[in-house]
Amino acid sequence: MTEAREPAGPHERRAPGTPCWVSLMVREPAATERFYGALFGWEFRPGPQQLGPYVRALLDGRQVAGVGHLPPDRRLPVAWTPYFASRDVDATADQVRLCGGTVAVGPLDAAEAGRLAIAADPSGAVFGIWLGAAHLGTSIGGVPGTPVWNELLTYETSVVAKFYETVFGYEEEPEVSAGRDHVTLRAGGCPVAGLSGLGHALPGDRGAHWLTYFQVADTGETLLQVTELGGRVLTAPHDTPHGRVATVADPEGAVFSVVEGVR
Template structure:
């Protein structure tokens, strides 16, 4: 795939204390296979769907043990310049840009309302080799209790155009690049326990949402929401056995009219 435009979600990975357990879980739920762990890069292990790289899992570095969480990376032509924009826009750079061999340059950051994300300046590794196919990344949403902070931040750091959903009952914003929507933002409601911080929820594509949910819960995942059918597909939100939140969506099963959007 070609290098993605700035601000495009381009990669996802997660740290798991039980790496083999994570491989077994996602291998069963999403059909992933896994490459060899790279000891040079902390046993970073790529996941593949139908032979194409779609994500990665890695054990935590010493001192970083804790609840697992998926991290979404946004494409950048210059990670150092993006890191500077993050600081100028009120975010925190948790890990400054670091070259990762010939693969590219990465950084980790936190936006002002608390969601952690990554920046990726691709080189030999450009990012997802497939999207919106079974087992691959499809969509993501920033869940936050302070949407004004997140909205201002993401529009300042990346060249997004923002539109709001025409539904007074839902506070939902869509960030786009040109005509392409690339990221959603949802205001967290009281349905979320107060101890749950802002986070970016990553959606992976499946060919049967209900079957994927059944496999996940049989392996110890917690079903948080759904399955339900929407104009975008049939989806469900889950927490995996090690605490990482993610969603699955069957984009071929849809119901209802697409919601209208208005300029933000």
């Protein structure tokens, strides 16, 4: 994790591999909107409907995330999904397949918003590929209620790090420390995501997955709000070199982390 940076401006294309969106598919959209609206101050507006009912979450009138409706017949986990920028979604999807991953959705056009695909890496962790219109995508950062980091939790990092390096052109920065398996992924020299190898500590009921971090003003106060709004605290707040962090789940079980004092 690093200091939160303002996303690309309204007329800038994001560099390949740059996190550019987070999206959540849920079974009860209205309840989800109430939860995140109260927790982060988000408002919601209709978005592209190619994959079903979908809304964009806005903070101070600027886009931060998306929420879609998961059909009842789709037995998929309710989870936050990060999207990474691409200059050619079809070519990136082909590269995913060549490197041992799978493409579950797309590539397809999302109305005026851009072109996307939803894929999984060789460990099964789901992520999105996105080529957005110049004026769309996460457009605010560095303030409470915005996504600031994405971390892949997996069994071990060596194979999956090579996958992301090949697909998105990342540079790898392994952490050299006893007993810790961690790699920072860099795009254009800037840290953009992390990979953590947890070994047998990886939750067996979830498997490998991406975890999104949202910035908050006060971790303790946020945890109180989470529980009052029907969510759960999964890990107690603790200090890290990057700020005070805790992991929670919303009322439908979508897991995310909150961090105070990002740096």
